[in-house]
């Protein structure tokens with residue numbers, strides 16, 4: 360496990376070798392490992408540049424993620440192939456991307472649950488998915504199916520807007536009995552997305568997801584929900600708010616999804632409203648950066664050293680140096696918020712915004728899992744005198760999340776091809792010598 364923190368070499372040490380506290384642990388026992396577990400519809404993204412006429416031709420609604428019938432799939436695919444329009448094909452899926460990026464950032468294990476074709480031909484989409492997923496993502500628990508995984512046509516117009524057309528294959532055929540209870544119960548977090556509730560007919564993905572959520576809730580494992588797309592939430596915001604309140608501990612959304620579920624277009628107010636339901640919120644806001652909101656016990660709150668920021672909640676970042684706690688673990692819970700602008704103000708040229716939010720979530724998960732890892736191995740550390748759920752402060756995590764997103768914006772794939780640099784070129788030598 361690489362530790363998150365300031366982007367400085369000494370924060371990226373292999374703890375096994377250097378931490379004197381960890382040396383107390385007998386080498387026979389070794390270090391206990393933390394991992395996170397995610398469920399997804401296993402899909403490959405097929406990316407192409409299109410215009411509105413193209414979307415109209417195939418009856419696709421701009422900006423939406425929509426499931427398409429096999430006739431539309433065949434016609435769409437034939438057209439993209441015939442006109443040589445396919446730019447890239449990558450392993451995708453909102454949680455698949457998040458697990459991959461977590462494993463790359465943390466250099467550690469995550470487990471992905473979903474389905475996989477039992478007979479795989481070289482070059483097939485199933486093959487591509489496996490080849491383009493980090494070897495740190497444990498795929499041993501995938502459920503075999505007799506047929507194809509899903510395809511996600513990722514159609515981008517010249518404003519950068521993405522329209523997703525999903526050809527599901529058997530991606531929604533994960534069965535409840537394929538969810539291993541102990542695997543979930545021992546995880547640092549269970550990560551799911553709203554897309555998993557979009558099933559029909561004999562598809563069992565929703566039941567499988569509910570089963571996993573039940574195991575996580577029973578074992579007090581944080582359930583992390585990524586809202587996926589505003590269009591799903593807008594269909595029944597009340598149902599989603601109730602589901603989140605009952606079963607979810609950490610909510611990840613962008614500002615549009617935040618508005619759909621809370622009614623607030625301001626990401627700070629949306630995050631604040633979501634704190635009525637969950638312990639921790641991450642709300643990304645494209646070029647405006649991101650907001651995080653959580654709880655801390657009044658006794659453990661820490662004042663920021665940064666300027667106090669104006670916003671819909673006055674001086675909202677006052678305690679952003681606090682580590683986030685579960686509300687129930689606080690005697691006197693107070694709300695804490697942080698806002699961070701995009702790293703370096705955003706890249707000069709954005710190659711692709713696909714997966715930027717998933718990558719921010721992966722960084723947050725890295726921080727959560729590092730906290731569990733540290734707690735398992737150094738339980739009597741001062742760090743664990745209070746039961747925080749994050750290793751770092753909200754201010755620190757939100758910077759890390761934005762830094763990770765930046766890396767996705769400057770490449771074509773939603774999946775990181777390498778970890779973050781240990782030293783940032785943008786920082787002067789003096790910084791590293793401090």
Ligand SMILES: Nc1ncnc2c1ncn2[C@@H]1O[C@H](COP(=O)(O)OP(=O)(O)O)[C@@H](O)[C@H]1O
Nearest residue numbers: 613643644645646648649701705715716761764
């Ligand atoms: N146009 C942009 N300029 C600068 N940074 C951006 C831009 N779009 C996204 N980002 C960065 O990526 C993060 C996630 O982006 P966002 O578009 O909100 O997520 P999502 O992919 O879930 O819609 C933001 O918090 C920000 O750091």
Ligand SMILES: Nc1nc2c(ncn2[C@@H]2O[C@H](COP(=O)(O)O)[C@@H](O)[C@H]2O)c(=O)[nH]1
Nearest residue numbers: 400424451452453511523554713714715716
């Ligand atoms: N599991 C599913 N993943 C989906 C679906 N529609 C789109 N996507 C994936 O989202 C990412 C892009 O994420 P974003 O945060 O930038 O929106 C992309 O890689 C797609 O594969 C879906 O229905 N199910």
